[in-house]
Amino acid sequence: MGEETTSLGGIHVSPNAVATIAYHATLQSYGVVGLAPKNLADGIVSTITREPSRGISVQYKEDEIHIDIHVIVEYGTRINSVAESVANTVRFHVEKALGLKVNTVNVHVAGLRISNTD
Amino acid sequence: MAIDTARVEKLRKRTIDGQAFKRLVEAGVTWLRTNQQIVNALNVFPVPDGDTGTNMSLTLQAAWNEIKDSGTHHFGEMAAAFSKGALMGARGNSGVITSQILRGFSRGVHDQKTLTLDAFVKGLNEARDTAYKGVVKPVEGTILTVIKETANGAEAARGSVKDAVELLEMALKAADEAVKNTPEQLPILKQAGVVDSGGKGLFFFLEGMLRHVYGESLETPTMQVQALSAMSLEGALEDVEEGQDYEIVVDFVPNGELDLQGFYAKLEEMGTSIQVGEGEGMYRMHIHVPTENRYVPIDYIMGIGTVTKVAIENLMAQMDDIQKSKSTQIQFGTVEPGNIAVVVVSPGTGISRIFASLGVAAVVAGGQTMNPSTQDILSSFENMPTDKVIILPNNKNIVMAANQAKDVTVKNVQVVPTRTVPQGLAAMLSFDPGGEVAAVAERMLKAMSNVQTGEITVATRSVEIDGVTVKDGQVIALLDGKLVASSDTVEHGLFALLEKAGASEHEIVTLFFGENMTHAEANRFADAVRGKYSNLEVEVQEGGQPHYQFILSIE
Numbered sequence: 001m002g003e004e005t006t007s008l009g010g011i012h013v014s015p016n017a018v019a020t021i022a023y024h025a026t027l028q029s030y031g032v033v034g035l036a037p038k039n040l041a042d043g044i045v046s047t048i049t050r051e052p053s054r055g056i057s058v059q060y061k062e063d064e065i066h067i068d069i070h071v072i073v074e075y076g077t078r079i080n081s082v083a084e085s086v087a088n089t090v091r092f093h094v095e096k097a098l099g100l101k102v103n104t105v106n107v108h109v110a111g112l113r114i115s116n117t118d
Numbered sequence: 119m120a121i122d123t124a125r126v127e128k129l130r131k132r133t134i135d136g137q138a139f140k141r142l143v144e145a146g147v148t149w150l151r152t153n154q155q156i157v158n159a160l161n162v163f164p165v166p167d168g169d170t171g172t173n174m175s176l177t178l179q180a181a182w183n184e185i186k187d188s189g190t191h192h193f194g195e196m197a198a199a200f201s202k203g204a205l206m207g208a209r210g211n212s213g214v215i216t217s218q219i220l221r222g223f224s225r226g227v228h229d230q231k232t233l234t235l236d237a238f239v240k241g242l243n244e245a246r247d248t249a250y251k252g253v254v255k256p257v258e259g260t261i262l263t264v265i266k267e268t269a270n271g272a273e274a275a276r277g278s279v280k281d282a283v284e285l286l287e288m289a290l291k292a293a294d295e296a297v298k299n300t301p302e303q304l305p306i307l308k309q310a311g312v313v314d315s316g317g318k319g320l321f322f323f324l325e326g327m328l329r330h331v332y333g334e335s336l337e338t339p340t341m342q343v344q345a346l347s348a349m350s351l352e353g354a355l356e357d358v359e360e361g362q363d364y365e366i367v368v369d370f371v372p373n374g375e376l377d378l379q380g381f382y383a384k385l386e387e388m389g390t391s392i393q394v395g396e397g398e399g400m401y402r403m404h405i406h407v408p409t410e411n412r413y414v415p416i417d418y419i420m421g422i423g424t425v426t427k428v429a430i431e432n433l434m435a436q437m438d439d440i441q442k443s444k445s446t447q448i449q450f451g452t453v454e455p456g457n458i459a460v461v462v463v464s465p466g467t468g469i470s471r472i473f474a475s476l477g478v479a480a481v482v483a484g485g486q487t488m489n490p491s492t493q494d495i496l497s498s499f500e501n502m503p504t505d506k507v508i509i510l511p512n513n514k515n516i517v518m519a520a521n522q523a524k525d526v527t528v529k530n531v532q533v534v535p536t537r538t539v540p541q542g543l544a545a546m547l548s549f550d551p552g553g554e555v556a557a558v559a560e561r562m563l564k565a566m567s568n569v570q571t572g573e574i575t576v577a578t579r580s581v582e583i584d585g586v587t588v589k590d591g592q593v594i595a596l597l598d599g600k601l602v603a604s605s606d607t608v609e610h611g612l613f614a615l616l617e618k619a620g621a622s623e624h625e626i627v628t629l630f631f632g633e634n635m636t637h638a639e640a641n642r643f644a645d646a647v648r649g650k651y652s653n654l655e656v657e658v659q660e661g662g663q664p665h666y667q668f669i670l671s672i673e
Contacts, residue, residue, distance in 0.1 A: 027254040030215050034254065074252045076221055078208035085211040115251050 015058035018094060022056050022067055025093040031082030034072040036110035064103040067094070071107060075114040083107040122333030129331050130281045134233040136196030140185055142327040143200060147178045148336045149326025150319060157322065159578075160315035169489065169515065170315035173210030177217060178323065180207020193233050197224040197241075212261060212316040215249060219265050219320070222248025235285055239276050242269035242289065259303030261316030267296035268324070286328055293321045310581050335386075362390050362406035365431045366415050369402050372423035376401065381422075388414050400426070406433065451477040457551040458506040458558060461499050462542055463490060463516050466633060466662030469539055469669075476546040485663060489515050495523040505529040506555045508562065512542040514599065532559035537599065538571035539630065539661070540671030570624075571598050572615045572670035574608060593667075608667050609646055616647065619672050627654050628671040630661030643668070 026032055035055025057068045067090060073082050087105040094102050132138065150157075150171075157171025184203025190196055201224035204217040226244030230237045246269040249262055256262050271292020272285055279285045300314040301307040307314055329336060366389075378394075385392045389407035396402075401423075405415055416428055448471055453459040460478045464470040465485025473481060480498045484490035499507045507529050511520040514537040524531040532555050536542040545562035553561075573596040577588045588594055588604040595603040595615035603614035621627065627647065631640035637660065644656045661669055 024255075028257060030211050030218075030253050032254065033252070074218075076205065077214050077218060077252060078205055081208045081210065081214045085214065089211075 013098060015060060018058045018065070018067070018098070019056045021094050021097050022058065022069060022090045025090045026056070026069055026071060026086055029082070029086045029089045031074050031077040031079075032071045032086060033074050033113045033115075036070040036072055036108075065094075065100065066104045066106075067102060068106045068108065070110045072111045072113050073109050075112040079109055079112075083109060125333045126283065126331060130283050134193065134282055135191045135231070136188070136193050137191055139193055139196050139200075139233070140188070142330060143178075143185075144182060145330030145336055146323040146326035147175075147182045149329060150178060150322045151175045152337060153322045154319075157315050157319045160312045160318055170210070170212045171319055172489070173213045174216055174316065174319040174323075176209050177204055177207050177213035180204065181217075181220065183207075191231075193230045194224070194228040197227050200224065212319065215252070215261050215316065216320070218252050219245045219249050222246070233282060235276060235279070235282060238282060238285055239269075239273050242272050245269060257304065259300040259307060260314050261320050263300065263303065264293055264296040264314070264317035264320050268293040268320075271295075283328075283331055286324070286331070290321070290324050290328055293317075293324055297321050310583075311579055363409045363432065363434050364407050364412040365391075365404070365429075365433050366407060366412060367402065367404050367429040368416055368419050368425055369400060369427040370419050370423045370425045371400055376422070384418060385415065388418075448474045448481070450474050450481070451479050453479045453502050453504050454551070455503045456506070457504055458508055458549075458553065458555055459499060459502050459504050459551075460508045460510065460546065460549060461495065462510040462546075463495070463512050463520075465513075465539065465664065465666075466630075468660035468662035469630060470662075472543065472659060473546065476543070477549065477551065478546065484516060485513055485665075489513070490519060492519045492522040492526065495520055496527060499529070499531075500527065507531045508549075508555065508559055509533045510536045510542040510545060510562075512536050512539050530555050532556060534559050534562045534566065536566050538573075539663075539669050540569045540571045540628070541566040543671060544569040544673075568673065570619050570672040572596065572619060572668070572672060573666050574611050574615065574668040574670070575666045577604065609643060612643060612647065612668065612670075613650065615670065616651065616672075621651050621672065622653060624672050625653070625655060626657065626671075626673045627651075628657040628659055628673075630659050630663070630669040630671070632666050632668065633662050633664055635667060640668075 023035070026035065037054045055070045059066045059068075069086060069090065071083075071086060073079055084107075086107045091102050091105050134142075154171035154175045157174070158169045161170055181200050181203035184206070185196060185199045188196060188199055190199075197220075201217070201220040204213075204220045208214045208217040222245035223241040225248070226241035227233065227237045242265075246266045249265050250256055253262075268289050272289040275285060275288035279288060297313050297317045300317055301312070304314065326336060381394070382392065385403070385405055388411055389405045391404070391406040393404040394401060395404075403415065403419065407415060412430060416425065419425055448467070451474065459480070461480045461482065462473050462478050463484045464473055464481045465483075470481045470483075479502065482490045482494050482498050484494070495509065499509075505528075507527075509520045509523065509531060511517045511533065517533065517535045517537070520533045520535075524533050534545050536545055545566040548561045548565040550558050550561070575594060575596070577590055577592050577594045580590045581588050583601050586594075586601050586604055588601070592604045592606060593608050593611040594601060595605070595611045595618070597615060597618050602618040603611060605611045605614060616627070629640060629644055629647075631637070631643075637658070640658050640660075644658045647654065648656050663669060
């Protein structure tokens with residue numbers, strides 16, 4: 001996937017390009033305050049990164065596109081709703097830009113940021 | 119409706135405690151719910167957060183449920199409880215932002231026994247700051263901008279106002295202006311010719327509070343002049359009230375500018391189900407009135423303009439006809455215990471009938487503009503003598519509700535995410551009641567992609583999407599949900615659609631005609647299609663769906 005064949009030749013979209021679209025879509029989603037480096041996602045996340053490829057992994061498996069996103073969510077929002085809207089927004093923007101179907105978008109909430117306590 | 123000045127004066131002097139706050143937010147929640155379809159209609163097609171009005175309304179409803187039995191008089195405590203309810207019930211993007219706004223507000227006022235003007239301003243400022251903290255890249259021209267301008271407006275007005283009512287008026291004025299300005303900030307809104315939906319929702323919530331203060335009705339949707347072509351007068355029949363026996367429709371050209379507020383106020387005295395449409399200087403007014411008042415609206419309108427056409431219909435007689443046609447029951451498939459039952463969402467009686475003939479066990483009414491709730495779907499299968507259920511939502515906006523029904527029930531439910539009626543029918547053809555639920559659902563999912571879906575409908579506003587320019591009132595053609603053509607006649611739209619679908623390489627086309635078309639008319643269109651594509655087998659079926667002249671299944 002990520003490839004299209006036209007009469008003039010093929011078009012290949014690299015996973016990194018997809019990750020960039022996903023990155024911008026994620027940061028525009030309400031409730032997301034940052035992305036977490038995926039290799040640290042299992043442990044304690046201390047850094048908040050702003051580089052596209054970190055925190056987002058895009059995989060092509062045969063004809064399928066799978067996107068994994070590791071996010072930091074604002075404390076005090078309903079995490080379920082935020083994650084759902086991240087998945088929807090990312091899918092929407094990637095599909096719109098690529099014209100290809102995204103098979104799965106997994107959102108991993110790697111941590112919460114507390115900016116205010118009630 | 120006029121403002122009740124005596125009431126406003128009384129309320130101005132009243133201190134705002136927890137109970138007063140409760141009444142205010144109840145009004146806000148009610149008013150948003152009343153207008154939620156208006157907010158939904160503002161969604162820019164296609165966006166990820168489907169029904170903003172519904173999501174916001176449900177979020178605030180959940181917040182309201184949290185406080186509705188609370189007896190506390192402490193303002194801060196009541197605000198905190200309201201905010202907690204919103205957090206727990208937040209639905210969709212707009213719902214999450216709303217919950218953050220309320221959380222900020224409640225933090226700003228948490229120590230207030232009664233609301234002071236300073237605390238009001240502080241609460242709004244905290245609401246603004248908290249809302250902005252929730253996102254890395256805030257987009258202006260959205261609900262965020264509206265809460266920002268509302269807070270700024272209230273702060274600027276603080277020095278010159280005497281009481282909370284005045285402050286609320288100023289805040290609402292700022293909100294209104296911010297909403298109107300959103301198309302200038304966000305190009306996609308301008309392109310679609312709408313204001314931001316979330317911002318408008320927030321505006322309605324605040325406006326409901328002020329309407330409560332003014333003593334104005336919260337049950338009738340806000341006056342709204344729609345495009346003439348978008349008036350759905352047929353739908354108005356469904357909400358006929360007792361005693362409102364006559365339907366009056368008057369076309370007229372007003373003398374000079376029409377004073378809409380006064381016009382509505384006058385009409386509200388006469389009857390119910392008021393709708394006003396406008397097109398090129400001509401207005402159409404629709405109202406339901408009691409028998410003795412049937413000439414009153416006509417006389418009134420003659421006084422303010424030139425009447426060009428009048429239609430009077432006896433609603434009671436029409437209702438009898440509708441009852442008669444409804445009485446022809448649909449025979450659904452019976453469910454054997456242990457077998458799989460299929461539940462479908464259907465937009466029209468004709469389509470329901472076809473589904474029933476394919477062995478569907480139950481139908482939930484719903485479609486493009488009336489999405490059934492999770493509860494509606496749930497109750498359709500809860501009492502069935504089997505725990506294996508497959509749901510076909512047949513509309514992209516209903517897939518989520520179907521999935522929620524799946525989540526809350528104990529039954530073994532699979533949702534086959536059909537986005538259109540033809541997909542649903544195609545899926546139904548490979549249904550096997552005796553199989554394993556997951557395996558059967560898998561097969562149905564495969565089958566649904568064998569069909570292309572076309573839709574012919576009328577545009578309700580001017581817009582440009584995917585390079586197709588559409589004028590309000592034009593016929594538009596959609597192929598698998600994407601806008602592919604616009605034209606001035608249904609026939610041309612149909613041909614353009616078939617060409618885009620590559621009809622010359624297909625075999626069967628089924629036309630499901632809508633509720634406003636007769637079988638004979640539909641047959642004429644079918645003949646035209648047969649004349650152009652000799653390779654196609656064209657079938658005509660009664661669909662009965664509203665809004666869409668045709669739904670096409672192309673195989």
